[in-house]
Amino acid sequence: MTDRLFQLLQICDSNFPSGIFSHSFGLETYIQEDKMTDKESFLYALKQYVYSQCIYTDGLACRLAYEAIQENQFQKVWELDQALYALSAAKETREGNKRIGRQLAKVMNALYDIELLQLYESKIKQKERHGHSAIVFAIVCEALEIDLKTTLSVYLFTTISSLIQNGVRGIPLGQTDGQKILLEMQPFLRKQAETILHAKEEDFGGCAPGLEIAQMKHEQLSVRLFMS
């Protein structure tokens, strides 16, 4: 057992106040279009989401930030923050990422004494930086001496577990189905953490446009449960 087990369990908990609870990152568009209606279609959609958003964008950003911190290349961390912001084409997604990043930084700073995270939060407050969960995770896990692969796995797990909770409310699905999806996703997430470890830096931010369009179309939905 890793001696960081309890710390990891705490930051992965679905009650952890990150604010992701209010965001679907485009998934609500698909819910309203009846593309996600039951356990099977939701599980499928989550895997597509991981492929298009979590590997080359959020996951790779987390890895690159973690590696940059270890090499004391802090300017690169701030550049990643700017790149992540510039990568969100949809306004709601851009604002959502920012809000969650800011909130996560604030809570983590209340829990831990990490100089770099304090600097990140003050830069966010001064509007020099935007805030993104991938950067906060990289800073916190690196400071807690959690290895990179575990960091990426935890980041994927917590993102997907939160989206499942949101899907359970939005589709809606039973709580048990939600937990079954989370269990079924685990071997897949383990494999994708490995993919992120070996991804090329030049592929950072790469994707096909379907999800991005769904995120932009979300701004036009007339009745919405989520802010993005």
Add this chain to the structure above:
Amino acid sequence: MTYTGYLQVEVGNKNGKSIMTNSLFDGVFKITRPVYLSSGMPLLILIHVGGGYVDGDMYHTDMTVHESARLAITTQASTKVYKSKNFGVRQSTNYTLKNNSELFVKQDALIPYKDANFIQQTHVHMSSSATFFYSDTITPGWAEDGRMFQYERVTSKMQIFVDDTLVVFDHLLLEPDEKFEQLMYLEEYSHIGTLFFIHPKVNEHFVEDLRDKLEAFSNQARIGVSVLSVRGMTMRILASSTTMIEKIFAACEELIGERFYVNDVIEWRKW
């Protein structure tokens, strides 16, 4: 470095008129003599005299629009990329827009055929007082057996810096596989359209009006429009033909013309 095609263009403002102050081309890239549109803006047409893009080709373009100058540029024909598995085909473009300048870029379709590997990088460095319009289309090249998406990989990165800050990072990474035509990827469509319009007067209100106007196409294409973090907008389209994407671009250009240019729409037709 020797490029397969190299192009350098500078446009400046002389006594209220936009004129080419520098032009240099080499290899398979050529440009036409500028045609002056009714608004007085010069239109240049980029010509590739080599017929198509093949393995190992490298292209580079530098274009600068100086203070208070205007320029429109388009391509003569589609960009056809053939088998390029070993080295790939690389194309890099730098656009520099000085204070109060305007640049309008309209690229014909990029058609990657079987086993094509195309790597494109576009950098835009602009002043916040400048205007930048850009549109392009990526279509699947058909293979002999009639199947689409036989290309190996297409990556297209567009980075827009406004007053030296990276504000748009658009990175299409297309690698046809089993999930490629599905949900969150191409969603059963085949053609991808991209449009950026950065202008000091674009706001949420304009984006809402554009969405209303594009409602007419909602059964034939999937369209996303949103405001950027600077004054400007982005549009992404999934459709089943180049013609459909062209119609949607035209509708967008029409609204831009109506709102910002006293009904002056750029006549892109090939002169």
